Amino acid sequence: MHLLDGKILKQAVRDAASKNPDLSNEAILFFHSQDFQDLCARNEIDGELIQNSVKEMSGFPSVSRRKISNEIARVIDEEFKRSKNN
Numbered sequence: 001m002h003l004l005d006g007k008i009l010k011q012a013v014r015d016a017a018s019k020n021p022d023l024s025n026e027a028i029l030f031f032h033s034q035d036f037q038d039l040c041a042r043n044e045i046d047g048e049l050i051q052n053s054v055k056e057m058s059g060f061p062s063v064s065r066r067k068i069s070n071e072i073a074r075v076i077d078e079e080f081k082r083s084k085n086n
Contacts (some may be wrong), residue, residue, distance in 0.1 A: 005042065009050070013050075013069050016058065017066050017069035031054050054072070057069060
């Protein structure tokens, strides 16, 4: 479940950076949902930090959003790998 949660979270970040406004809006809504809160609690991660990063990312042009989303995804990977090893 842990690895799946990490993949869900990374995909949601990438979807939030999408050029497709419907996909982006749906992903942004996920970050304000109970499902997101549950995922964060289950994996002991700081949901507010991710929400703030995604919110800040949404103010950038699409090319920059893609780069930022990839950076956020790398941080998520590192966090999930670190927490798996603890």
